[in-house]
Amino acid sequence: MKKQWKTFFYFTRTERNGIVTLALFCLVLLVIPALFRYWQPANAVDFTAFEQLIADTATARRAPAAPRALFYFNPNTLPTDSFRLLGLDERTAGSIARYRDKGGRFFAPRDFAKIYTLSAEDYNRIEPYIRIPGAGQKAHRTPEAPAKLTWFDPNTVTYEDLITLGLPAKTAHIWVNFRKKGGAFRRPEDLLKIYGLSPTKYEQLAPWVRIAETQAAPSAPPAPAKFASIKKRLFAWTSTAPPLPTGSNSTASVRPLPGRSPASATNSAALPASSR
């Protein structure tokens, strides 16, 4: 047995020479490079360009997005990636997606404002393009307002009544001051003259405005619809770019707010108050 082990460990002369040569190859090709890797001196590298790139990545995130062509969309069904096309950043798109995944729904444009990461400017910019089917009529036929809303005359409503209507104190104060200085309300849209009255509040109050006959603007008969103006209005209805304000051919057409589309103006033309 011992002999077998001794023979097992025996190498002939040629084998010995071969092993020594192989060992030399191993040393030169493997051992010395491996040791060299450990004791290699570090060479100084200039990383300022990359550091600048990292800093740029940080600021680029916070920079406002470039103005993009906006389009009509339904916030309930728009694909998550398309929110980026509206100019919203990744974080906001993500929070909208998560809200929707958890079962959240937007019943009216103002629900979209509830998204926590959506900034006010972004909301104001894209709010005219929100198209929720069934929302328009619902919002205006039965305005989901607290019960304290009631018919009022903007020319004679008192400060307390304004607070009851849900206006903040400052806005009510400005309203009363406006009247004191001689301001008058002849049409529901004149409510917009009140500085501090938010568009949402205006929307809420506009259906409840009832102006006395003496103060109302004279309602002229609607001008004959010219082909060009119809075409312009049709074109504005179907195009994706924000339309220019249409000329006030009739009192039935409401002067649109800057950035608002005529479609919602047409909706508000169904307001009971505008018939006055």
Place this chain on the structure above:
Amino acid sequence: MYTLTLFRNKNYKINAPSRYSILKACLNCMQTNSQMKTQRTVPFVRLLVPFCSGIVVALWVDDPSVGLSALVGVLLSYPIFVALSQRKWPFSLRWVFGVATNLWLAALGYGLAVCHNESHLPRHFSSQLFEATDGLAVVQRMQVQGAGFRLQARLLAIGASSLQPCQGRLLVNLRDSTAILQPGDTIVFRRARIQRIAAPLNPAVFDFSRYWHYRNYHYQVVVGADQWKRAGAGARKNLLQLAEQSRSKCVAILRQYLPTDDEWAVGCALILGAKDAMTDEVTQAYSRTGSMHALAVSGMHVAIVWLALAWLLYPLKFLGRPGKYAGAALLITGVWAYAIFTGASASALRAATMVSFLILGQSFQRRHSPFNTLAASAFILLCANPYLLMDAGFQLSYLAVAGILIFDKPLYLCWHITPRWADYLWRLTCVSIAAQLATLPISLYYFHQFPFYFWLSGWVVVPASTLLLYMGGALLALHPVAAVSTILGKGFHAFIWLVNKAVFAISDLPGAVAEQAWISELGVLALYTALLMLGASVLSRRGKWLVWMGIFLFIAAADRGLSHWRAVHQRKVVIYHVPRATMIDVFDGKAAFSYATLPSSHPALHKAAIACRGKHLIKELIPIHTEKGVFQSDVLHYHKQRMQFYDITIAIIDSSYRQATLPATLVVDYLLLSGNPAISLADLQQHYTIRRGIIADASNSYRRVDRWEKACEKAGIVFVDVKEEGAFVIDL
């Protein structure tokens, strides 16, 4: 002769050594000669054994200082080594040089393996991780993973406000499906946390940390879409990247001729070694029939390519000697080009090395032993990457070839069949059996399944691969010629479709695969030693090795019996790590009672529990979380979030817990907090006396778990955090 005369004349008394001692001397001499003869044909095998043992020791004792000193020792002792080799040793000390060689090689293997581990490098980024959130990395490889990519990258610099140079490899999980990157590009990322690749969180699940450790990736980072930026394109493409680019071009070309997904997957994997197109059905069918080897570029493919190239280069023979050497050089280059083009997998490299040696041997007309060539190729590959020894592909590839070399011919010679087609089929069967025999223990250990129809699929797949490889090569070469390529493409598609149909049919046969077959490390060792004994007996044609084989088979069987005995007597409670859910398994013998807050068909449950249940040899699964909320058996009582198993009581506190409903203080062994209940330790202690500890599983939020942990520390109660530490196992 002397012995024979002695035996004949029994009365002849001489003062000579006894008959028995002479017989022993002759036997010794014969044995020594035969041993010497065998040993001399396989020098590389004798060198490989100590080298591999050095690498194996490095896997257990991974100390950089010891490794470095081993390498330095190897370097400094070389002159002594040379002196030892040249000295004329007396006969009784002939073993000294051999022992010195073995020690030297073991030290070399150990040193190389330890130094191959990147995390030991002095400038590895693991020492700079504290508060470092930004980094600069070069992408080496990309793979699609979920909604994004997994990049294998090399980190160049890391830092928090300024970048410091560093070394090391990093896995980048890029959660951005719109990323446009190529291997070789540089990226920067910011505000990302670099973490170690975590150990598995559930018992017996595939260990990714070990898998990546053997590829030298120890850390990973998750980078979101707005946290990274492309910093630059790769300046020069190295050979592997060029190969990958040309490969993806060929994959796109093949798509034109193979419009269906399964056929495209098989075609790409077989010819190009491209696994990106692989579908789940194809993987399952081929692994169930034991023909996955056909889908990975292995020795078979390389040998086919070698034969084709040799046939093409045949005219060079007529140029005489320089033609022969030029032919050999071109063949070797061609074979290596094919190996690198198909992704340089371990089996392809092994085959290329072996074929190179064979070609060299042929041109120098030296006799060689195939074992020696195999061992030499293993030695070279392990010198380049010592961690290959633990790679499943490397192990399977070498074991299969060794098995074929040992067992194929003797088995084939056992049965002589006359018709040529039957003889061919018998030849294929022998090769399949020989390869499968050698890889059986390892494939059971890794994949826990055994395909019974491997011989049948061998009949289909082995000849088909040859034909498909030639057709595919011709197709790619003749792609510009529209007329020929369309016809060839149609035939190619039809042929792959046939092969796929045959393999799918075989995998659907009853009893095609034995699943959940688990084997322990001791079992693998015993089986391989038994195989070694079988191989020794086949090679030396001696019966005594079969006795040893029987002994080791008995040990393997005893190990299996022992694990079954342990399984029958086991009593365990396992609380798994399932994010956003709770899952508990109670093992009583070979039955498991399962409580889960998700439906039982949910994939997350399956992923977490299947390996653990298989390992513990569970044969029966009984759900206890039914609508009634009550379950009763001999050993387990479950009633509305409280269970008792033998003498252990566990109460589950989840969001439906109402404090007021409990009458008095309950005594429980363990309290399991699940589903993030809004409850504090003080509330719990009012109603429960906790004997052993509180367990918070992975369905709780980090903040609450933190709060509970701090409170338990103050109160002196044992707290187990399943989310951080992984699944919790209670042994009864």
